[in-house]
Amino acid sequence: MASLLHYRPWQGEFHSPWWSIWPIARVSLGMFLSRRMFWGLYACGLLLFLMFFFGAYLLAWAESQLGVAAQQFGRDPSRMLRGIRQALRILNGSQDTFQYFFAYQGGIIVVTLSLAGSLLVGDDFTNKSHAFYLAKPISRWHYILGKCAAVAVIVQLMTTLPALVLYGQHAFDDWSYLTNVNYFYENDTGKGPAGIPLLLAVLGYGLLLSVFLSVLLVATAMWMRRTMPLILVWMSLFFFARVLANILVDGLKYDARWRLIDLWNNVTMLGQGMLAYAHEDINPKPQPEFWEAAAVLIGVTTICLMYLNHRTQGVEIVD
Amino acid sequence: MPDVLESPDAGRRDRGLTSEPEALATQSNATFADRSGSDARAEEPILLFQHVSKWYGPVIGINQVTLELRPGITGLVGHNGSGKSTLLRLAAGLMRPDLGDVTIAGHDAWSADAKRHVGYCPELDTFYEEMSGRQFVLTMARMCGYAYDEAFRRTEETLELVAMGDRADRTIAGYSKGMRQRIKLAQALLHDPELLLLDEPLSGIDPIGRRESVELFRELARRGKCLLISSHELEELEKLTDHVAIMAAGRIAAVGTLTQIRDLLDDHPLSIRIASDQNRILAAALLELDDVGGVDRDERHLVVRAKNPRRFFQCLAELVVDRMIEISHLETLDESTHDVLGYLLGGRSARDA
Numbered sequence: 001m002a003s004l005l006h007y008r009p010w011q012g013e014f015h016s017p018w019w020s021i022w023p024i025a026r027v028s029l030g031m032f033l034s035r036r037m038f039w040g041l042y043a044c045g046l047l048l049f050l051m052f053f054f055g056a057y058l059l060a061w062a063e064s065q066l067g068v069a070a071q072q073f074g075r076d077p078s079r080m081l082r083g084i085r086q087a088l089r090i091l092n093g094s095q096d097t098f099q100y101f102f103a104y105q106g107g108i109i110v111v112t113l114s115l116a117g118s119l120l121v122g123d124d125f126t127n128k129s130h131a132f133y134l135a136k137p138i139s140r141w142h143y144i145l146g147k148c149a150a151v152a153v154i155v156q157l158m159t160t161l162p163a164l165v166l167y168g169q170h171a172f173d174d175w176s177y178l179t180n181v182n183y184f185y186e187n188d189t190g191k192g193p194a195g196i197p198l199l200l201a202v203l204g205y206g207l208l209l210s211v212f213l214s215v216l217l218v219a220t221a222m223w224m225r226r227t228m229p230l231i232l233v234w235m236s237l238f239f240f241a242r243v244l245a246n247i248l249v250d251g252l253k254y255d256a257r258w259r260l261i262d263l264w265n266n267v268t269m270l271g272q273g274m275l276a277y278a279h280e281d282i283n284p285k286p287q288p289e290f291w292e293a294a295a296v297l298i299g300v301t302t303i304c305l306m307y308l309n310h311r312t313q314g315v316e317i318v319d
Numbered sequence: 320m321p322d323v324l325e326s327p328d329a330g331r332r333d334r335g336l337t338s339e340p341e342a343l344a345t346q347s348n349a350t351f352a353d354r355s356g357s358d359a360r361a362e363e364p365i366l367l368f369q370h371v372s373k374w375y376g377p378v379i380g381i382n383q384v385t386l387e388l389r390p391g392i393t394g395l396v397g398h399n400g401s402g403k404s405t406l407l408r409l410a411a412g413l414m415r416p417d418l419g420d421v422t423i424a425g426h427d428a429w430s431a432d433a434k435r436h437v438g439y440c441p442e443l444d445t446f447y448e449e450m451s452g453r454q455f456v457l458t459m460a461r462m463c464g465y466a467y468d469e470a471f472r473r474t475e476e477t478l479e480l481v482a483m484g485d486r487a488d489r490t491i492a493g494y495s496k497g498m499r500q501r502i503k504l505a506q507a508l509l510h511d512p513e514l515l516l517l518d519e520p521l522s523g524i525d526p527i528g529r530r531e532s533v534e535l536f537r538e539l540a541r542r543g544k545c546l547l548i549s550s551h552e553l554e555e556l557e558k559l560t561d562h563v564a565i566m567a568a569g570r571i572a573a574v575g576t577l578t579q580i581r582d583l584l585d586d587h588p589l590s591i592r593i594a595s596d597q598n599r600i601l602a603a604a605l606l607e608l609d610d611v612g613g614v615d616r617d618e619r620h621l622v623v624r625a626k627n628p629r630r631f632f633q634c635l636a637e638l639v640v641d642r643m644i645e646i647s648h649l650e651t652l653d654e655s656t657h658d659v660l661g662y663l664l665g666g667r668s669a670r671d672a
Contacts, residue, residue, distance in 0.1 A: 014464035017431055023461040027447060034449045129446035132506065135411045135439035136462035137431040 017138040024133060024146025028120045029153060035119070041112045042158065048104050049162040053169060055091035060173075062088065085189060093170030093177060094184050095192030095201070095275040098163055102205050102271055105159045106264070109209070112158070113151065113217050114234035115227065121147050121218050122225035130312075140312035144218060151214035160206030167202055192276050205271040212267060212297055219304035222311050238264045249286070256286040263300065266293035363425055364389050365436070365514045365545040366410055371419035373405055380405035382569040383419070388514070388547060392540045393574075394556040395549040397566030403549045404442065406566065407516045410547065411439035423514060435463070438507035442518040442549075444499050448492035452483055452502045455491060459506040477505040482531065496523030504532070515539065515546045521555050533559050588612045588624040589631075594648035595621075601644050608634050620648070 032038055066080055085092065090100040124130040124147075133143050171178040180186065183194035192198070216237075224230040245262035248254040259265055265287075272282050273290045287293075368386040372379065381402040397403050408414045409421050412428040426433035447455055456478060460470035478484045481501040491499065500523055507515060520536075521529050536546055536559055547564075550556045556563070557577075565572045565580070573580045595601050602614045602621050610631045612624040625631035628651075639646055 012466065012469060014435075015466065017464065019464065020462045023458045027450065027458055030454075031447070031449050127445040128441070128443045131408075131411075131413055131439070131441045131443070132446065132459060133462060134413050135434065135437065135441075136459065137434040137464060138462060139431060 014137075017142045020136070020138045020142050021146045021149050024143060025149035025153060028147060028150035031119055032116055032150070032154065035116075038112060038116060041108060041115070045105055045108045045112075045158045045162070048101070048108070049165070052091060052097065052101050052166055055088070056093065056166075056169060056173075059085075059088045059091045082188075089190055092184075092190050093166065094190035094194070095198065095272075095277060096190065097166065098198070098202055098205065099268075099272055099275055099277070101163055101166065102159055102209070103268055105162070106209065106268070109155055109158050109213065110234060110238050110264070112154065113213060114231045116154070117217050117221035117230045117234075118225060118227040120150055121221035122227075122230065125222060126225050134312070140309075144308050144312060147218045148214040151217050152210035155210045155213055156206060159209055160203065163202045163206065167199060197276070201274040201276065204274040208267060208270055208274070212301060215301050215304045215308075216263075219307050219311075222308065246284070250284060257288045257292060259286075260288050260292060260296045263297070266296050269293045270297065365424055366547065367420075367422045368406075368409070369420045369422075371409060371416045371421055373409060373414060373416050373418075379569050381409070381566075384569075384571050385419075386564065386571055386574065388545050390513075390540065390543045390545045391562060392536060392546045392548060392560035394560050394563040395547055395566065396551075396553065396556065396563055397572075401566040402569040403566050404518060405569075407439070407441075407518050407547070407549055410514070411437055411516050413439075435510065436513045438510065438512035438515045440503045440507040440515070440517045440520055442522075444496060444523075446491065449490060451488050451490055452494065452498070452505075453478065453487035455502060456487070456505050456509065460509050463510040465510075473509050474505075477508050480508060480535070481505045482528070497525055497528055500524050501528070513544060515544060517546065517548045519550055520548060521550060529555060588626050589628040590652035591623045591625055591628075591631075592648065592650050592652055593621045593623060593646060594619055595639075596645045596647065597642075600642065601638075604638055604642060605635075608638075610634065622652070 062084055063081060066084060070080060090096045118126075124133075130143065133146075134140060174183075177183050177194050178199075179195055181193050181195040181197055184190040184192060193201075220233050220237075221230055224233055242262045242264060245259045245265065248258040249256055269282055269287060270290065270293055273279075279287065279290065364387040366386070366388040368384050371381060371384045373381050384402075384406065386406075395403050395406065405414070409416055410423070410428060412421075412423075412430070412434050415429050421428040423433035424436045426436070428434075428437075450458075453474060457470055457474045460474050461467070463470070465473060475484065478487045481504050483498065483501045483505060486494075486498065487502075491502065494502065500520060504517070504520060507517070517536075521532060524532060533555070536548070540546055548556065548559065561577045562575065563577060563580070564574045593601065598616060598619075598621055602616050605611050605614050605621070605623055608631070610625055610627045612626050614624075615622040623631075638644070
């Protein structure tokens with residue numbers, strides 16, 4: 001074995017430690033993608049996407065059929081068309097489409113991440129394998145960012161990427177969807193902006209989900225490590241907190257600010273804000289102000305980052 | 320068992336070990352002197368602990384440790400919970416000391432600059448079971464900052480080095496303990512570090528693998544690397560080096576060669592078995608020496624208890640020359656790592672270490 005020892009001196013430049021983020025993320029993603037269960041959940045998300053994707057064609061087909069039928073029976077089709085469009089407005093590529101798409105996909109994302117948190121992050125601490133990473137010439141923040149990047153990629157794959165495909169589908173159908181901000185108002189087919197502002201809103205919504213959920217998952221998975229406790233924590237944060245907020249605000253008529261304890265509501269509220277929803281159009285009503293929801297999310301993210309900083313001060317393991 | 324008439328470094332002269340007392344530390348301060356000759360003596364130590372303490376809540380992991388390591392192999396021994404792993408983790412930059420400084424080649428051990436000089440092979444065996452050994456080592460190479468081509472080249476080289484080149488495509492889940500050790504060793508050697516921190520590197524490796532690993536460690540030491548090896552396999556450690564740092568209750572109890580440490584254990588006379596052509600005369604003469612605590616005699620041998628081994632061997636040499644006694648056998652009976660550790664750690668069996 002010793003005779004094989006022949007290192008060639010390294011002459012090149014070392015990459016910056018920032019380059020190590022992707023290999024860390026790739027290891028986590030590799031483990032994630034090697035589990036069939038997660039492919040199953042991804043398939044569920046894909047079904048939702050397909051519903052939206054082919055739903056657009058369904059809407060177009062329904063409109064054309066309705067027009068023909070109305071002419072045959074001698075009725076004014078415009079009123080019926082409005083009714084159909086109102087019923088299927090979530091398929092027309094407007095702000096509603098993306099709001100509902102992100103909301104539905106978000107549910108699957110939350111389930112997926114609560115199941116995957118242990119695998120993506122917790123096992124590193126359970127098995128102490130993060131020592132391999134932290135002994136290399138990177139800082140703990142590179143390690144944390146690598147883990148966050150893995151979660152963010154999963155979120156992007158399940159939300160932003162299919163949302164962009166939906167956007168592209170509508171743009172491909174009608175080029176003015178991409179170029180005309182007032183596309184929906186001019187065609188009387190929906191509300192909200194189209195064109196580049198809608199594209200930026202979709203990207204922003206995806207970014208918001210990625211950043212918040214990745215930091216939250218990495219922090220809670222470092223804390224809980226095991227799958228079941230992590231599921232309970234995420235259920236508390238995203239389900240019980242929501243139920244409690246609804247009871248307090250809708251049932252007991254407390255101040256709308258009590259809805260701020262519902263983190264998912266805060267995320268979707270900000271997302272709808274990006275999609276140019278008016279505050280009064282956001283359901284359920286009443287809602288806190290946009291800035292209040294943003295402040296809560298920033299606060300929670302900051303607390304998570306402080307915890308991560310503390311937790312990775314060292315491999316604090318007493319044998 | 321080493322023969323006292325020979326240098327205790329008989330099998331390790333290639334490392335250029337000095338025979339003068341280097342240092343022995345009690346009361347937690349240990350300055351481990353150079354073993355590579357006067358040139359290296361002037362150099363910066365590769366690993367330097369300066370009054371380092373680390374607490375785990377109310378429990379103290381290591382306590383006011385001062386330690387200095389230069390090229391060569393050092394064994395790190397001590398009971399469970401004595402602070403060995405904490406010391407290794409601090410040296411690897413995995414933890415920050417609560418008090419004091421740990422520096423690697425002049426850099427704070429916590430910094431990325433320091434970690435470029437360190438290869439760390441932890442004790443744990445469970446890691447990324449779904450990955451193949453090759454993928455794991457390649458990922459670790461990318462962590463070191465190498466471009467893909469260079470990372471790939473180094474991965475292949477180090478896998479060959481640890482004799483895993485042909486088995487590296489299997490998933491780690493299917494690896495034996497010995498194969499996992501080799502993969503861990505490979506990731507530690509990737510970037511050709513000056514300081515190798517090896518936590519139980521021989522555990523679970525088959526005899527042939529052990530011999531190869533020992534050869535590899537010696538070769539690395541010959542190339543000027545500094546190896547700090549924590550091991551419970553004291554016999555294997557003895558084959559590798561007689562330089563040890565002995566830890567007890569979070570402190571460095573002693574650092575140096577086993578012989579040096581043994582010499583300073585005044586409370587525990589060294590037992591020496593001697594056979595000569597005139598055992599009766601030799602026994603009588605030895606009893607007259609101040610440094611001899613007693614002599615037991617059987618049919619063929621004398622067992623001498625020497626209070627001060629160094630002075631004893633000087634006197635013995637003069638004695639046999641003066642009286643024309645021919646020594647046919649001479650061996651020390653309690654100079655092994657086990658024995659020294661047992662004496663130092665105060666009654667607890669060294670085999671628990």
